[in-house]
Amino acid sequence: METAEQLRELGEKLGSELPASADAVAKLLEQAAEGLHVIEQSPGSSVMRTIQPCLNAVAREELLKHQDEDVKVLLATCFCEITRITAPEAPYSDDVLRTIFHLIVGTFSGLIDVHSHSYVRRVAILETVARYRACVVMLDLECNDLITDMFRTFLQIASDNHDANIAKSMQTIMAHIIDESEDIHESLLHVLLSALGRRKTGISFSARKLARSVIEHSAGKLEPYIKKFLTSSLAGDNSSSNGHIDHHEVIFDVYQCAPKVLKVVVPYITGELLADQAEMRSKSVDFLGELFSLPGVPILESFKPLFIEFLKRLTDRVVEIRVSMIEHLKECLLSNHSRPEAPEITKALCDRLLDYEENVRKQVVAALCDVACHSFGAVPVETIKLVADRVRDKSISVKCYTMERLADIYRLYCLKGSDSSTNSSDFEWIPGKILRCLYDKDFRPESIESILSGSLFPPEFPTKERVQHWVTAVAHFDKVEMKALEQILLQKQRLQQEMLKYIGLRETRQEDAPDVQKRIVACFRSMSRLFSDATKAEENLNMLHQLNDANIWKIFTSLLDCSTTFNKAWSIRVDLLKKLGEEHALHDFVSTLSMRCSYLLVNKEYAKEILSEASEQKSAGNSKLISSCMNLLTAISSFFPSLLSGLEEDIIELLKEDNELLKEGIAHVLSKAGGNIREQLASSSSVALLLERLCLEGTRRQAKYSVHALAAITKDDGLMALSVLYKRLVDLLEEKKVHLPSILQSLGCIAQIAMPIFETRGEEIINFITKKILECSDDMVEVSADKSEWGDSSYSCLLKIYGIKTLVKSCLPCKDAQADSGLEKLMGILKNILTYGDISPDMISSASDKAHLRLAAAKSVLRLSRQWDHKVPVDVFYLTLRISQDDFPQMRKLFLSKVHQYIKERVLDAKYACAFLLGVDDYRAPQYEEFKHNLIEVAQICQQVKMRQLSVQADVNSLTAYPEYIISYLVHVLAHDPSCPTVEEYEDVNAFGPIYWRLHLLLSTLLGEEGSQYSVPGMKKESFMTTISIFRSIKCSEDVVDVNKTKTLHAICDLGILIAKRLCQDEINISENQTVPLPAQLYVPVKDQDESSVEGDGKMWLGCENVLTHFEALMTANTAEVESPEGKMLIDETDEFGNEIPLGKIVQILKSRGAKKAGRKQNAASSSVNAGKDDDVLGLVREINLDNEENSGELVKSKTNKQQMDTKESTEKSVDFSTPKRKRSVSKSRPHPAKDNDEILVNSVNTEKTNNSLESKLKKEKSRAESTETDLIASPASTKTPASKGKKSAKKSHAEVLHSSAKKSADESTMGAAELGSQNGSFRRQKPRLASGLAKCSTVDSSSTDLVGHKIKVWWPLDKKFYEGFVKSYNSAKKLHTVLYDDGEVEELNMTKEKWRMIESNGSPMKQKKDHPGTIQGRAHDMRTTSSRKAPPNQHKSAKRPSPLTTRGKPKGLPESKRRKTAGGNKAVEVSNAGSDSSSSLAHSDHDEDVKSVRDCSIIPDGHKEKEVAVSSAQKKRTVKESKVELKEEKPDGNSLSSKEESDDETLSVWKKRTSQAT
Secondary structure (H helix, E strand, C coil), X not given: CHHHHXXXXXXXXXXXXXXXXXXXXXXXXXXXXXXXXXXXXCCCHHHHHHHHHHHHHHCCHHHHCCCCHHHHHHHHHHHHHHHHHHCCCCCCCHHHHHHHHHHHHHHHHHHHCCCCCCHHHHHHHHHHHHHCCXXXXXXXXXXXXXXXXXXXXXXXXXXXCCCHHHHHHHHHHHHHHHHHCCCCCHHHHHHHHCCCCCCCCCCCHHHHHHHHHHHHHCHHHHHHHHHHXXXXXXXXXXXXXXXXXXHHHHHHHHHHHCHHHHHHHHHHXXXXXXXXXXXXXXXXXXXXXXXXXXXXXXXCHHHHHHHHHHHHHHHCCCHHHHHHHHHHHHHHHHHCCCCCCHHHHHHHHHHHHHCCCHHHHHHHHHHHHHHHHHCCCCCCHHHHHHHHHHHHCCCHHHHHHHHHHHHHHHHHHHHCCCCCCCCCCCCCCHHHHHHHHHHCCCCCHHHHHHXXXXXXXXXXXXXXXXXXXXXXXXXXXXXXXXXXXXXXXXHHHHHHHHHHHHHHHHCCCCCCCHHHHHHHHHHHHHHHCCCCCXXXXXXXXXXXXXXXXXXXXXXXXXXXXXXXXXXXXXXXXXXXXXXXXCCCCCHHHHHHHHHHHCCCCCCXXXXXXXXXXXXXXHHHCCHHHHHHHHHHHHHHHHHCHHHHCCCHHHHHXXXXXXXXXXXXXXXXXXXXXXXXXXXXXXXXXXHXXXXXXHHHHCCHHHHHHHHHHHHHHCCCCCHHHHHHHHHHHHHHCCCCCCCHHHHHHHHHHHHHHCHHHHHCCHHHHHHHHHHHHHCCCCCCHHHHCCCCCCCCCCHHHHHHHHHHHHHHHHHCCCCHHHHHHHHHHHHHHHHHHHHHCCCCCCCCCCHHHHHHHHHXXXXXXXXXXXXXXXXXXXXXXXXXXXXXXXXXXXXXXXXXXXXXXXXXXXXXCHHHXXXXXXXXXXXXXXXXXXXXXXXXXXXXXXXXXXXXXXXXCCCCCCCCCXXXXXXXXXXXXXXXXXXXXXXXXXXXXXXXXHHHHHHHHHHHHHHCCCCCCCCCCCHHHHHHHHHHHHHHXXXXXXXXXXXXXXXXXXXXHHHHHHHHHHHCHHHCCCCCCCCCCCCCCXXXXXXXXXXXXXXXXXXXXXXXXXXXXXXXXXXXXXXXXXXXXXXXXXXXXXXXXXXXXXXXXXXXXXXXXXXXXXXXXHHHHHHCCCCCHHHHHHHHHHHHXXXXXXXXXXXXXXXXXXXXXXXXXXCCCCCECCCCEECCECCCCCECCCCCCCCEEECCCCCHHHHHHHHHHHHHHHHHHHCCCCCCCCCCCCCCCCCCCCCCCCECCHHHHHHCCCHHHHHHHHHHHHHHHHHCCXXXXXXXXXXXXXXXXXXXXXXXXXXXXXXXXXXXXXXXXXXXXXXXXXXXXXXEEEEEECCCCEEEECHHHCCEEECCCCCCCCCCCCCCCECCCCECCCCCCCCCCCCCHHHCCCCCCCCCCCCCCCCCCCCCCXXXXXXXXXXXXXXXXXXXXXXXXXXXXXXXXXXXXXXCEEECCCCCCEEECCECHHHHCEEECCCCCCXXXXXXXXXXXXXXXXXXXXHHHHHHHHHHHHC
8 A cells, every 4th residue: 555655646746747857757757667566466446546646647648758768668667567457457548558559669679789778677568568468459459550560670679689588578479469360461461471581681580580480370370361472472463562572481481380381382383493484493493402401391291292393303404403403402311311202312313313414413423422421321322333333424524523432432431330220241342343443544543543542441440440341342343343453453563663673773873874864764664654644754753853852762762661561651651742742743743653652552461461351251151251362362462472471371371271262362372472482481391282282182273273382482493393293193193083183284284384394294194185084985974965955064074174174285385396296186186076076976975065075175276276376277267166156055155255355365366256257147136236246346456456566667568467357267267157058059148148147247347337446537448448458359369278169258258348338338439459468278369360350250149239238128127127115006006905096196106206307397397288187197198208209319310320230140040039028117217107917908888878977088188188289198099990900800799798789789889989999099909110210111292182082001010011091181280191991990190100002093902801790809099299200211112121130920819900119219019909008098097997997809810709808017018129229029939828818818707707797
């Protein structure tokens, strides 16, 4: 009560005149505020009456308008307390309350200054308003603008310096107002949304966080308003105040606080991703990338489609967008690598590893490697392997960067080796992948060694763990990677040796002496060759030579010391580089040189740890790692044997272990390093005894290595030890209980190492092998004699193989004078084995054993040829090559791989590459491409040898190293092949197919573009001239082996010359002939024969153009059949359910698969009038005819230049030359979608309704085709076509055949069918135009009306007879004559393109034949094109004389139907009736399914028996003829005729079944 009285007194003071001083007023208000704070909420009425004067006084207008800030704050404090006391009743009127709230809101702006003396009071005001929901009163008072200002003030003053309760109070006030509002004002929403955004200037993060918190709290109330705003903004409505708000920024923040609100924006953002403007797509990609990369924020289900579309931007056409996408996806994985979308993101990134842009591929490599290094295991190992494939990228920068990042991943893997989450060998393949880069010309060997030495492991990594990782990595190496490691070690060894030699010369203090100077220059030159840029390296070495700092050379000397530890070598190398400084010109070079000279990659510590690891793995029983330890130690000992010094005891201990792998490995190591540690091993006599035991009782590998090890560890190069061992081995041969394979191996190795020792009892060994092994039969041989499958050979067979190997080794080290007898005897043995599969034909063994022996003999010949190639007889050479034709595929593969290996190693003559060619008898053989690749490699190797000879100015005329020289051997091999027919006696061109394919394969490799060895200008011409010269030289020679094969040799050469000229058409003109020396053991020159005679009269029929065309047609025809599944669907013309595909769809697929040439596109487009679906079909027909026109023009041009065959050749025996039929093609490379598989039964329509519907469709299509106003489309010429020609019979209607109905209805049915045929191209078989330019016989001007009213006869080439007719009229516009044949058929012809003759008035009478009633027999109309070719002038009025290659006779299937040749380019076409007419089937695609069965009957003359003829895919195929070659008619054999009759019978049954169903 006392406080109330004080408040009353204060009220009286404030109610009177206010003090002039603001401080005095503030003091009174402060007292009032303190008093009001004590009063409880909702006090009694007496208290209220007492404090009422105070309440009224503080609301005086003078106080409310006071300008002092402290007064305002105190007034606001008082009002907050009054509001609390009087709640829930309003203490003042609405106007006063509005003023009070303006005052309160005004105090909030001062919260930004936390150091203000009134800050605490302002905070109290804020908390009071929030706690007692006083802000809600503002809604009742409709203070919308004030509320907006308050929101704006909160967002402006929010700061990180504020306590959490302040932000909480602001959020509470704002949430209360939103929740209690009936409608959210637009300005309020804009104030709230304007605080959102990552890049918003003027807005603190606390304000952005406050806005997000309010939206998250009131998402339900704000959702419709935010949706409306976003849809308006995304739709481009920037007229309102939302124009300055970035909707992407709003979406970004709302997604984190109220993501469900954003479902409406998905279509809009998807549209932005698909926009045409690259800038808009880029902006959307950046926005979504940051959105999806938010840590801890999952992708909503409603945003999944948007995410999928977002991933598709990885294939955007703009490179910058793709790069941006990669960066964003990397951030997505870094934020959460275990998110559900991680596999999808990884797969999408992997797809971009093959992007055409270099920078994109590099960014993908960086992204995936960054993720893998950030969270080890986040990227699957298979994905890392895909990344690793980029070391073979076409870009050098991508290659190098990928290799560096792989090293980073492996280093991280090594550091995390103890982590259980990674498999112990997940990434051990990486060192091998890096080593493979050595064979890439874009990688420098020094960079690879630098990575292996310093980047794979951290410098502080323990040696033991390094060795463990190396051993595990070597266990994953293949032969190529192991060889690469050996190559690295070899280069390091050479560089160290030259560097030691140079330092030794430098220490002599006589550097200025001329002799020393020369030696130093020689050292520099040798070292520079070991660098990728030899010239630059030599310059740097000379600059380094000028440095006089002694410390630098001391450091190099320490680095070259094999006893220097890894840590010491690393530290002194670092000191060396510091001495030079990074700015020094030699810094990079010295860094590389010191790395390669030092023992950082391998050292003594490594060797010791490898031996220790091998012992541990032996205890663990891990055979794979034991072999890896031995392989790694062998590689080290091969190049750095000094590293094993001091480890002799460990080596001997491992040799004593009872483990075959360790024994073999240690023996191999001793064979390599024994010479360097022989003094230390001399004290231990047990080593020699252990090695001798391995020679006698060990495996063949152990025996081999042990013999070499014995020779290495003894002082006299093993002469004493080997003599003792040799005597013991020979003595044991006759004993039964011995390990004969090891003894034979040891004897062979002794022969290689110490031939004088072997010669002492060599004859004894050879006789034992011959008599006791090769000529010995096993007791079990009869049981295994029937064994015909490839498998393991028997023990006796293995002994024979080992014996052969020993004999071969005994001949290899001999000198020429000593090799004659032994080598000659060995060649006889090998010849017998190659011939019979054993040493003699009387030996009985299984087929598998014989195959193994032949393979061993062939390999022996290869090995002997490496040194004694001139001693290998020709017959043995041929027998060896024929192993590639053996029945066992495993045998062929093993033999050819050995040939390939030896040629690649350049130890075998390239003539053995003929083995690849003998293994191919057809270009469709499965191994064709593999052998082609091998031949390309052989050609490149020979080319390198050739260039090396030229560079050192060797004998240029020596062609034996040239790749073309293989031809001289191949021709002889082919002629002597048992499958080669005699060219004089056997003239079936198909029999020479294997010869052609083998020749073509080699010549296409040498002269084609696949070899890529013609980078030097003019080299291809030189190769062509060399090839032709070799062929001509062979034609001027005789066969040394068999003179009777000479003509076959010459015929093969003729064919080879023809193929070579076809492959190099630009190089055909040869100005000079070069004589090529041929192998003397194969050819002998013919003295009295010049080349002109050989090239002229001596040309064999095998060199005829038609032979070449035959095989080219075979290849083209079969290539056309091998299509993709989509292409196969086009050929079959049926879908997966067996339904017929509409022609329009086929046209669309064809166009989608490949565009036509630009010129043809323009022509077709310019000639098209209508733009609908039908026009596309018609456009396709135009392109077909355009192709025909071009091919026809080329054919005429080639014909004029072609020589006619002489009379003598025409009388010779004809050659069986069957040109295969091929489909028509839209272009020269793509097959025409003609129906090939669906049988279309030619059947007349038996209902009037069907006739009418078909007629209407056909008429509509015909008029539509004519509306194009182009002559390129072949359309039916006649409007009414009778049924047949030739021998006639009375017509019988379709209805009569089935139902024996009245003659009237039969006639109507026949007429309807005939009319249908006239509109759809007629029912008669189409007459193929003469593609070869058949001569015209007429002398009358056929382009005028002079022929009208005259009797003529027209030649039908396929029927080989004239048909007489009457010229009714002449169409001057189309230049077509209308001919009415005697049988009633009407046809429009361009007489300038026909062979015809005028019939005199006294000529022979016309052959009139009565028609048999009811028979429909006809032929299709001829396709008419304005591009039809005229016959050459030299063939005018004369029929073309057939070539000797032409088979006479005509098919028997349709004996009396008239067949003509079309003028459609260079194709002979036979088309059957309406449904199969080319123009009709294309121009009338709408009714392809309606006209499915129209009947075509032909009458067999002798029996007058009706027979149905089905138009199947085989009948609709066209015989294609290549340009420059005359068309030949194919004579059908008996099989084809019988198959056709069977097809006709089958078609008749199908037709009857359909007819019965229809009726």
